[in-house]
Amino acid sequence: xxxxxxxxxxxxxxxxxxxxxxxxxxxxxxxxxxxxxxxxxxxxxxxxxxxxxxxxxxxxxxxxxxxxxxxxxxxxxxxxxxxxxxxxxxxxxxxxxxxxxxxxxxxxxxxxxxxxxxxxxxxxxxxxxxxxxxxxxxxxxxxxxxxxxxxxxxxxxxxxxxxxxxxxxxxxxxxxxxxxxxxxxxxxxxxxxxxxxxxxxxxxxxxxxxxxxxxxxxxxxxxxxxxxxxxxxxxxxxxxxxxxxxxxxxxxxxxxxxxxxxxxxxxxxxxxxxxxxxxxxxxxxxxxxxxxxxxxxxxxxxxxxxxxxxxxxxxxxxxxxxxxxxxxxxxxxxxxxx
Amino acid sequence: xxxxxxxxxxxxxxxxxxxxxxxxxxxxxxxxxxxxxxxxxxxxxxxxxxxxxxxxxxxxxxxxxxxxxxxxxxxxxxxxxxxxxxxxxxxxxxxxxxxxxxxxxxxxxxxxxxxxxxxxxxxxxxxxxxxxxxxxxxxxxxxxxxxxxxxxxxxxxxxxxxxxxxxxxxxxxxxxxxxxxxxxxxxxxxxxxxxxxxxxxxxxxxxxxxxxxxxxxxxxxxxxxxxxxxxxxxxxxxxxxxxxxxxxxxxxxxxxxxxxxxxxxxxxxxxxxxxxxxxxxxxxxxxxxxx
Numbered sequence: 222x223x224x225x226x227x228x229x230x231x232x233x234x235x236x237x238x239x240x241x242x243x244x245x246x247x248x249x250x251x252x253x254x255x256x257x258x259x260x261x262x263x264x265x266x267x268x269x270x271x272x273x274x275x276x277x278x279x280x281x282x283x284x285x286x287x288x289x290x291x292x293x294x295x296x297x298x299x300x301x302x303x304x305x306x307x308x309x310x311x312x313x314x315x316x317x318x319x320x321x322x323x324x325x326x327x328x329x330x331x332x333x334x335x336x337x338x339x340x341x342x343x344x345x346x347x348x349x350x351x352x353x354x355x356x357x358x359x360x361x362x363x364x365x366x367x368x369x370x371x372x373x374x375x376x377x378x379x380x381x382x383x384x385x386x387x388x389x390x391x392x393x394x395x396x397x398x399x400x401x402x403x404x405x406x407x408x409x410x411x412x413x414x415x416x417x418x419x420x421x422x423x424x425x426x427x428x429x430x431x432x433x434x435x436x437x438x439x440x441x442x443x444x445x446x447x448x449x450x451x452x453x454x455x456x457x458x459x460x461x462x463x464x465x466x467x468x469x470x471x472x473x474x475x476x477x478x479x480x481x482x483x484x485x486x487x488x489x490x491x492x493x494x495x496x497x498x499x500x501x502x503x504x505x506x507x508x509x510x511x512x513x514x515x516x517x518x519x520x521x522x523x524x525x526x527x528x529x530x531x532x533x534x535x536x537x538x539x540x541x542x543x544x545x546x547x548x549x550x551x552x553x554x555x556x557x558x559x
Numbered sequence: 560x561x562x563x564x565x566x567x568x569x570x571x572x573x574x575x576x577x578x579x580x581x582x583x584x585x586x587x588x589x590x591x592x593x594x595x596x597x598x599x600x601x602x603x604x605x606x607x608x609x610x611x612x613x614x615x616x617x618x619x620x621x622x623x624x625x626x627x628x629x630x631x632x633x634x635x636x637x638x639x640x641x642x643x644x645x646x647x648x649x650x651x652x653x654x655x656x657x658x659x660x661x662x663x664x665x666x667x668x669x670x671x672x673x674x675x676x677x678x679x680x681x682x683x684x685x686x687x688x689x690x691x692x693x694x695x696x697x698x699x700x701x702x703x704x705x706x707x708x709x710x711x712x713x714x715x716x717x718x719x720x721x722x723x724x725x726x727x728x729x730x731x732x733x734x735x736x737x738x739x740x741x742x743x744x745x746x747x748x749x750x751x752x753x754x755x756x757x758x759x760x761x762x763x764x765x766x767x768x769x770x771x772x773x774x775x776x777x778x779x780x781x782x783x784x785x786x787x788x789x790x791x792x793x794x795x796x797x798x799x800x801x802x803x804x805x806x807x808x809x810x811x812x813x814x815x816x817x818x819x820x821x822x823x824x825x826x827x828x829x830x831x832x833x834x835x836x837x838x839x840x841x842x843x844x845x846x847x848x849x850x
Contacts, residue, residue, distance in 0.1 A: 267754060267755060270665075271668055271758075272670065278718065278721055278722045279685065279688060279722050280684075281722070282703070283696065283722045283725075284688075286696040286699040287696050287699070289702070290695065290696065290699045293702075300702060347594060350591060351591075353584070353587055355584070355588065363833070364598065367599060368598055370779060370830060371783070371829060372783035372804075372825070372826065373783060373801070374800075374801035375804065375826045378808050379605040379819075379822060382608070383604050387617075388620050389621040391620070392619060393621035423598070480690075486694055510698070515701065524698050527695045528695075530695055531691070534690070
């Protein structure tokens, strides 16, 4: 999840270690430094020992599967034995002309936009609040982060029971005399996607708050103190000093949120399941991938969908970096949040 | 660029407590209370529901427990499948965390304190890993794990989880390790410690805040993982808690109270774990964020 200005650190670190650390290390060998060729091998062996295991695991289980997806995507393949039925671009043509996929894509797009609109301001507000000195601060934080910490399965099961047409929410609405508002929150196609957005916001706003809190604590107190002394009110300080300084953190969060929204799977799959998501209008590209890939035994097709999701995410990521993150040249790009 | 101490010390504000600030802090507490209410209501629904009976839930879905029934929790705690899943989840999370931290720390050490050709490329490869989320890789990953004969085994979940947690771990740890002063390393070298000795004797301790942060993230991520276990584990005996919770919910679909009890119990470990280390997470990230 959170990697803010690490690229900056890393670049500095790299630069730093290239001169002092690297140089220092090379200057260090005890008196009568051994000839170069001999001194190199222990270092290479050390490096191999240090980086090798991580690199092997990473390449074998992250890079290789993605490369395999690109390969299998060109086959009609049931998942067993070697893939022999080469179909060229047929899988891709099917995907891009399948109304169900295009619908899922439009849901993803909607979720991307609405997650930014709903979670951003809300999380900023919460982070500003939690950054004030409050009594029980630690307790308040833990309680607000609870939804972010509990698993998607718990969240999905809890909300789906609560939102059933005879569930707690409708019961509560009737009790307070708003029974007219009651609806089938999960399967009514006009309500379901909003229900999903509420659940997503509830679940993931804590992630944004954690990032923003970390960003807020990185703003030197001297700056806000100085503004205070110059007579700025609390709100003026937040508006004209803190918010602009939060720009890079917000842009990184937005990036993570977009990538997460494009990959959304767990909550939809748990609450709506394979079949209902389509009719309720909450399917995503990832649920489409699993439903039409693994669940129907078409591994070639599933891999092709994975490649499409990856390419869409990649294009969005590159555009975002090109046009928005460019301003924070020292910012790295990471994924993995919703 | 030194990594700042986790919790920044703040200069003391002036003592004067005006009427205005008191009112604004009252508003702050009020807003915080409303927020907590909103965030906890669904969780409270799950936990309270576990204390109710099914007929109560049917008649009044949003009510409080009439007679607090512990039997739902009791029957879940008495079932061996619940404890099997707790054990499976624990093994998976502990192994994932241990290996991620060990491999990540080693790689980060190599990347941050050795000058070698190709370092930029290796580091770039790891950072690019963050662009390859599990969702994209899951289908071929499933085939790969199956061909390795790891289907339905916890190892089949643990190893890919390690791989997918490595990029973040390395990216968080590299600045921590790079920030260790060279003078320290030189002093250690004068005292006869080689680079590897330095790693084991000094680096482990000095990078502890970063290690704890990535460790917690890896643990909670593994504890809550759904997609990968869903693909890899298909036998009840190897289920982790999220899968078990879902299976329980569909098996006892009519017994809502019991499902809610099971669900409440399954979220306790992650909650305890997080509340113990909440400070460390925000603090550790602050360290990573601070310029």
